[in-house]
Amino acid sequence: MNKIKNLSMLLVAVVIMVATFSCSNNATQKDVKKVSILYPNWAEGIAMSHLAKVALEANGYEVELTNLEPGLIYGELSKKNSKGDVFLDAWLPHTHKDYWNKYGDKIDQLGVSFVDGTTGLVVPSYVTINSIEELNEHVDQFEGKIIGIGSGAGIHANTVKAIEEYKLDFEQITSSGPAMVASLQKAIKKNEWIVITGWKPHFKWAENDLKYLEDPKGVYPKDECQIVARKGFKEDMPVAAHFFENFSFEEAKLYELMGDVKKMGEEEGAKNWYNNNKAAVDAWLK
């Protein structure tokens, strides 16, 4: 049974070697121009993050995308040795207020990717009510459900608040952005009433006839999609940081990009849009 002994000795040796080697290895890894973008699963964030990847890679960077829940993204960027560099879809100052209060002093703001970020409760336009205050009169038609997205999203917390403030007899169903869209489209096909937690920018507005319910108590704020980065990113990669400072979209252009991404898939769609708008995007680097 000496085999087992020798084998275990060997394993320990390997572990020690790996550990020492990795510690000495860290110094050299910083030279590669590698940008790590963290993104949550929201349509505009997916589209913008993939466009940034395509554009930076065309200009000699290496880009890594990681899909995470928003809370984890803020937490990671606030760390001293953050593995992520930037996040292109920070809904500030309101929707992500809780995250910003917790981590904001350890994160840099770089730019604004989209100025007109709105959230609220959304219904198809054939629904005959116009305000959140009228929801309770039609609980049965809505089956008492507000179709929500992930519980990490700011809109989720605001909807909890809305249910309290307007004393709604509704419960919020936690799903995901795409599952919410699927429910919406199912309901529209059958001409049924449905209420969802919706936001702009989103392709659902381009494809369906929808409206926001009025929000007299002002629970749902108007926001910007901001670009935030870990502390030190600007110093480490000034050119890439400059790219993100200039990175921004008009509504129509953003829907165009999101449409391409939806039609052709993430990488292909972003590549296609980049090739059509190459000059404008490359100018962000200068």
Add this chain to the structure above:
Amino acid sequence: MEKLINVGQYIEKAINALEEGFSPLWGAIDDSISWTVESLNDFFLAIPFFMIIVLVTIGAYYCNARKQAFKKEGFKKGIGMALFVLGGLLLIWAMGYWKHAIQTTTLVLVATFIALLLGIPLGILSARSNIANAIIRPILDFMQTMPAFVYLIPAIFFFSVGNTPGVIATVIFSLPPAVRLTSLGIRSVPEDVIEAGHAFGATEKQILFKIQLPLAKPTILAGINQVILLSLSMVVIASMVGAKGLGSIVYQGIQQNDVAKGFESGLGIVILAIILDRITQAIAKK
């Protein structure tokens, strides 16, 4: 109902203190694990895919056919598995998920390796000492009944997003069977065999390495097989904290309500699981 006792708060304080107190240690563990995973990935991805497929196919054939590899009986035993491995791996490659399958395999290998490095010595300890057994057992029960998702929270806290917290959570989740089955294997070695050993004047070390471990080997190998399968079942959950591989595609499939994506990557995980399971079982059968 007011909270009378705030357990979570104390846990949070303890975790905070641990994080602050040992932060260089967490950094070193983080670096070595992510370096190991990345280097293994690069290594496997540098080998042309068809070479890996051929090697694994031959390996699967040999493990099943054993000494009769060049005889008719052996061919009958080994050919089914070999064809499955060949077809399964080619399918993964053809679906375009080769890179992800390699990343998943690496994650499983690294996590399994660490789990065995900790689990087998702990198993030996709990087999040979009743006190240790009394301490270790309830901890294992706790580890196995705690929902796997919960392990992600501290893992994320100590390590940056990426493969490391995924590996750590996977290790915690898959460790128990290694300990339990090692302990069980050693404890079920018949007393009279050990007495015979003592009668011939064997030392404790000889009893362990020359009698107990060899006789417990099939049970220990069954434990290893369990560890690998549990690791694989953790890869989707690990991707929620940024681990790469097939799991992250499944996670995107869930989030984006994309049946095709979810099914293809899920199928890839099933194929990997069957291959790893059959090969380790064949080795254990001997």
